[in-house]
Amino acid sequence: MDAESGKLSDSELLAMYSAGDEGAFREIVTRYKNSLYAFLRQFLNRHDLVEDIFQETFLQLYTSRDSFDHTRPLRPWLFTIAANKAKDALRKQQRISAVPIGTIADSEEASFGDVLNAITSDNRTPSENLERTETALRVEQIIANMPENLREILILAYFNKFSYKQMADILSIPIGTVKSRLHTAVGRFSKDWKASDGDKGTK
Numbered sequence: 001m002d003a004e005s006g007k008l009s010d011s012e013l014l015a016m017y018s019a020g021d022e023g024a025f026r027e028i029v030t031r032y033k034n035s036l037y038a039f040l041r042q043f044l045n046r047h048d049l050v051e052d053i054f055q056e057t058f059l060q061l062y063t064s065r066d067s068f069d070h071t072r073p074l075r076p077w078l079f080t081i082a083a084n085k086a087k088d089a090l091r092k093q094q095r096i097s098a099v100p101i102g103t104i105a106d107s108e109e110a111s112f113g114d115v116l117n118a119i120t121s122d123n124r125t126p127s128e129n130l131e132r133t134e135t136a137l138r139v140e141q142i143i144a145n146m147p148e149n150l151r152e153i154l155i156l157a158y159f160n161k162f163s164y165k166q167m168a169d170i171l172s173i174p175i176g177t178v179k180s181r182l183h184t185a186v187g188r189f190s191k192d193w194k195a196s197d198g199d200k201g202t203k
Contacts (some may be wrong), residue, residue: 010074018065029058032075035160036082042155045157049089051082076162080170083152090148126160150185157182 008016008027016024034058040050060081061068068077143151156162156170167182168175 011070014070024092025124032078033195034076034199039155039160040082040086043086043152053085055081056085076166100175142189146188149175150188153181
């Protein structure tokens with residue numbers, strides 16, 4: 001199984017795990033651990049909570065062997081579990097942001113995409129790489145300071161590339177709400193990005 005595991009679909013791995021193949025579960029963890037950990041790190045911004053929720057998410061998958069619907073896509077389901085557990089953890093820590101969203105002017109979604117493209121581009125000189133690192137830190141800080149619902153939708157949409165339908169399923173909200181919340185989140189990000197630019201004395 002190990003030699004061919006990379007070629008197997010999620011549903012095939014789940015079926016093998018349901019049949020008692022522990023190696024199939026390890027392959028699922030290997031396949032999704034990096035993206036799930038990154039999501040939790042960005043969403044929670046607290047290392048101690050990230051480790052706990054990360055383990056709890058895969059523990060729920062581990063214990064759901066007999067009840068999981070193999071026809072259901074695994075990735076959105078894992079992120080649903082992680083998002084719900086993360087929000088529960090934040091509530092227990094009484095750390096949910098109460099920052100009012102207020103009235104946000106229309107903004108171009110491309111501006112946020114441009115920032116992310118700058119972060120992920122590797123065709124840069126050493127000095128530009130330093131600038132990229134500083135930009136990435138600014139992005140993380142801005143997102144960390146956003147209200148929970150806006151932070152969550154940005155991470156799912158831009159960092160994990162979920163579709164509107166998948167985000168609606170993960171968050172248990174209508175697609176229309178996903179679109180309006182994402183628009184608000186991008187507007188909030190753009191506003192805070194410009195404000196942080198001003199704080200740095202840049203153009």
